[in-house]
Amino acid sequence: xxxxxxxxxxxxxxxxxxxxxxxxxxxxxxxxxxxxxxxxxxxxxxxxxxxxxxxxxxxxxxxxxxxxxxxxxxxxxxxxxxxxxxxxxxxxxxxxxxxxxxxxxxxxxxxxxxxxxxxxxxxxxxxxxxxxxxxxxxxxxxxxxxxxxxxxxxxxxxxxxxxxxxxxxxxxxxxxxxxxxxxxxxxxxxxxxxxxxxxxxxxxxxxxxxxxxxxxxxxxxxxxxxxxxxxxxxxxxxxxxxxxxxxxxxxxxxxxxxxxxxxxxxxxxxxxxxxxxxxxxxxxxx
Amino acid sequence: xxxxxxxxxxxxxxxxxxxxxxxxxxxxxxxxxxxxxxxxxxxxxxxxxxxxxxxxxxxxxxxxxxxxxxxxxxxxxxxxxxxxxxxxxxxxxxxxxxxxxxxxxxxxxxxxxxxxxxxxxxxxxxxxxxxxxxxxxxxxxxxxxxxxxxxxxxxxxxxxxxxxxxxxxxxxxxxxxxxxxxxxxxxxxxxxxxxxxxxxxxxxxxxxxxxxxxxxxxxxxxxxxxxxxxxxxxxxxxxxxxxxxxxxxxxxxxxxxxxxxxxxxxxxxxxxxxxx
Numbered sequence: 001x002x003x004x005x006x007x008x009x010x011x012x013x014x015x016x017x018x019x020x021x022x023x024x025x026x027x028x029x030x031x032x033x034x035x036x037x038x039x040x041x042x043x044x045x046x047x048x049x050x051x052x053x054x055x056x057x058x059x060x061x062x063x064x065x066x067x068x069x070x071x072x073x074x075x076x077x078x079x080x081x082x083x084x085x086x087x088x089x090x091x092x093x094x095x096x097x098x099x100x101x102x103x104x105x106x107x108x109x110x111x112x113x114x115x116x117x118x119x120x121x122x123x124x125x126x127x128x129x130x131x132x133x134x135x136x137x138x139x140x141x142x143x144x145x146x147x148x149x150x151x152x153x154x155x156x157x158x159x160x161x162x163x164x165x166x167x168x169x170x171x172x173x174x175x176x177x178x179x180x181x182x183x184x185x186x187x188x189x190x191x192x193x194x195x196x197x198x199x200x201x202x203x204x205x206x207x208x209x210x211x212x213x214x215x216x217x218x219x220x221x222x223x224x225x226x227x228x229x230x231x232x233x234x235x236x237x238x239x240x241x242x243x244x245x246x247x248x249x250x251x252x253x254x255x256x257x258x259x260x261x262x263x264x265x266x267x268x269x270x271x272x273x274x275x276x277x278x279x280x281x282x283x284x285x286x
Numbered sequence: 287x288x289x290x291x292x293x294x295x296x297x298x299x300x301x302x303x304x305x306x307x308x309x310x311x312x313x314x315x316x317x318x319x320x321x322x323x324x325x326x327x328x329x330x331x332x333x334x335x336x337x338x339x340x341x342x343x344x345x346x347x348x349x350x351x352x353x354x355x356x357x358x359x360x361x362x363x364x365x366x367x368x369x370x371x372x373x374x375x376x377x378x379x380x381x382x383x384x385x386x387x388x389x390x391x392x393x394x395x396x397x398x399x400x401x402x403x404x405x406x407x408x409x410x411x412x413x414x415x416x417x418x419x420x421x422x423x424x425x426x427x428x429x430x431x432x433x434x435x436x437x438x439x440x441x442x443x444x445x446x447x448x449x450x451x452x453x454x455x456x457x458x459x460x461x462x463x464x465x466x467x468x469x470x471x472x473x474x475x476x477x478x479x480x481x482x483x484x485x486x487x488x489x490x491x492x493x494x495x496x497x498x499x500x501x502x503x504x505x506x507x508x509x510x511x512x513x514x515x516x517x518x519x520x521x522x523x524x525x526x527x528x529x530x531x532x533x534x535x536x537x538x539x540x541x542x543x544x545x546x547x548x549x550x551x552x553x554x555x556x557x558x559x560x561x562x
Contacts, residue, residue, distance in 0.1 A: 179372035186342045186370040187455065188363040189393040197389060201380045280380045280435050 068249040077254045083239075084258050090234040092262060094150055094222035098157025099214060106162045107207075110169035114199065115191060131163040135221070139228035148229045157221035161214040168210035172203025205281045208274040215266040219259060289356045291459055291491035292318040292341060297350035299336055299517075309516035310336045314350070316510065316519065320458070323485060323492045325502040325509045327548065329556060333517025334495045335463055341493060342370050342461050354459055357404045362459070365404055366390075366397035369457030369490075371465045375444035377436040377451075384432040387419050387451040419454050426450050426480055442473035446480065453484055460485075462494045466501070478505060479532075486530065499552075503544045504531055511548060513555030520555045523548060 053070060060067040077084060109127075113120035135156060142152035176198050184194060226237025236255045243251035299311040311333040318324050326334040339345040340352050343363040354362035362368055377386045423432050426446045436444055445465060452460055466474040482505065485492060496502050502509045503525055511521040525544055527535065535541050 177374070177376060179374050179376040180378065182342070182344055182372055183370050183376050183451075184390070184393065185344060186363055186368050186461070187366045187390055187394055188343075188397070193393040197393065198378070201378065204380075278380075280437070282437075 066249075068253055072250040073253045073257065076250045077257065080254075084236075084254060087234050087236050087239050087255070088258050088262060091219065091222050091226065091236045091259070094153040094225070094235065095157055095218040095266075097150075098154040098221060099161045099218040101154060102158035102161035102214070102218075103165055103211075105158065106165035107169055110166050110173060110203075111195065114170055114173040115195070127163060127166055130159070135159050136224045136228075139225050142225070143229040148232050152229065153222050153225035153235075156225040157218050160217050160221040164213045164217070165207070165210045168206040169203050172206030173199040175206075176202045205278055208270065208278060211270050211274075212267065215270055216263050219263055219266070223259065289320075290317045291320040291322070291355060292316070292493065293351075293353045293356075294337070294341075295351045295353075297337070297340060297347045297352055299333070299340065299345070299348050311340075311347075312516035312518050314517075314519055316522075318491060318493065318508075320355075320491050321489045322507045323494065323505055325494045325496055325506040326512060327496055327499065327502045327509055328512030328552065329514055330497070331514040331517070332512040333514070334512050336517065337512075338461050338463050338493060338495050341459070342368060355404055361400070361404065364394070364397065365400035366394060366455055367401065367404070367458040369452035369455045369460045371445075371448050371452045371460070371462040373464050373467060375436065375441075375448040377444055377447055379436055382433050382435060383428060383439070383447050384419065384423065386436065386447060387423065387454050390451060390455050391416070417454055417456060419450070422450050422454055422484075423447075425484065440473075442469055442477060445469060446477060449477075449481060449484070453488060453490075456488070457490055460490050460492045462492065464495050464497065467497065474501075481505070482530065499545050499548050500536075502548065503527075503541060504535070509544075509548055511551045511555065513552075513558070521551045523551070 056067060056070055060069040109119075109123060113123055138159070139152065139156050142155055146152040146155070173195075176194075180198060181194070184198065189197075222235065223237040223240075226232050226235040227241050229238075232238040236259055239255045240252050243249075243255070294314055294316040297311055297314045298309075301308045301310055314333075314337065316337075326337060328334050336345065340347050341354065341359065343359040352359050354367055357365070357367070359368075377383075378389070381389065420429070420432065423429055426449065428443060428446055428450065431439055431443055431447075436447065439447070445468075449465065452462075466477055469477065478501065494502075494505060496505075506525050509523045509525060510519055511523065512518065513520045523544070527538075527540060527544070
């Protein structure tokens with residue numbers, strides 16, 4: 001049954017290897033780095049942005065209490081750049097450290113449940129319940145318990161990031177092909193050796209897929225926690241809640257814009273790290 | 287006389303129980319002398335793969351015993367006496383070819399000591415040293431591919447890498463489960479040649495599962511014919527053809543006589559199983 005498919009796979013891979021790959025800086029490369037100079041590449045997006053900006057301005061003129069004009073948003077961004085950046089750093093710190101804590105916990109538990117079926121039965125139901133619980137609803141309670149400092153923000157962010165990493169890592173650890181495991185079981189490789197040499201590298205693509213999901217989630221977690229703690233000393237969530245209570249719409253949207261840029265930068269970093277770590281994996285070149 | 291490399295005594299294996307039980311192996315006796323190339327052949331369901339998996343320590347026999355160099359299968363695995371080449375190459379996509387074929391030497395490092403404690407093998411140990419994996423890759427025609435990733439290789443080259451990985455262990459018993467079944471005809475024949483070349487030099491014991499009659503005759507010293515329902519051995523045929531066996535041999539009548547003999551045995555077994 002596999003005969004036919006294997007045969008068809010054999011041919012293309014050999015011929016492809018023989019073809020020299022065009023440079024990344026050549027326009028012929030499908031993912032050329034300077035492809036952006038071609039109007040066909042950037043024009044659709046530019047037109048779309050212009051249309052959206054026009055709609056926004058029209059809306060801002062018609063409903064001044066709902067939308068601030070774009071130049072006002074730009075103005076406050078430029079004038080108070082230091083203010084936005086320092087608050088962005090606070091939110092970024094909460095997001096990244098919270099994610100790191102969530103990642104460490106999820107990874108360790110994923111290893112535990114992939115090695116011990118007993119641990120799997122004990123932990124998975126709780127993890128699933130945790131996942132379906134709207135975690136943002138816990139934020140006010142955590143603020144009551146832990147005050148206005150960074151701790152409740154880190155806990156919320158870690159909790160939000162926990163489940164996607166746990167599930168993906170657990171699946172990746174278990175999805176080593178049977179025949180690979182058999183080769184190494186026949187030479188009596190220990191469970192630790194199988195974990196380090198087979199399971200964890202096999203899980204890496206799954207882990208990176210999870211990271212792509214949880215980096216944006218980590219910012220959501222940090223902002224929601226800041227919004228819930230109305231007395232917080234800093235962070236873009238605090239900026240938004242303070243400014244909206246004073247009806248400073250331009251400041252609110254400027255802060256949202258900074259959050260969006262932060263999200264894009266984090267996603268870019270994950271993609272970069274993925275390309276380096278998963279050069280052998282087809283998803284890394286997509 | 288040296289002890290046998292593989293010894294199976296009235297091995298039985300049943301999957302499931304009650305009315306749905308399937309007897310995969312029934313009362314199988316098989317003795318393989320060291321250095322022999324032995325093929326298992328038979329229709330699907332005859333238990334040839336199950337037999338291989340029992341010798342590989344991947345499954346336990348329900349009855350009877352399986353011993354490798356007079357040690358239990360578990361002891362043999364712990365001492366790295368056994369190398370396995372599965373149906374697919376089963377290479378790790380994140381390791382280069384060289385990284386793939388050297389990894390088995392990096393795991394279970396205590397195996398060498400355990401091996402010395404296994405009776406008749408300790409004497410041979412002085413002559414054994416770590417094999418030069420680059421040399422083995424070169425002999426398999428994979429020198430240029432050593433630093434490539436498996437996904438950059440053709441299916442035939444990947445399977446060759448899997449064979450090098452197994453030979454690199456210098457196993458006392460090499461188990462191969464239809465290793466060429468997923469390859470096209472030309473690739474298969476050249477890999478058969480290369481396998482025989484390597485085996486000729488290293489003279490390890492090979493247990494080779496196949497469903498191709500001509501492959502079995504071409505490769506083996508002994509062909510074990512199996513039949514299904516229940517899985518059992520119906521005949522053991524020694525192939526008395528000179529080595530090295532090259533393409534000219536295909537034209538010889540003796541080669542075809544062996545093929546006809548094995549086909550005949552397979553048909554007889556098939557008919558008797560249908561009648562039962």
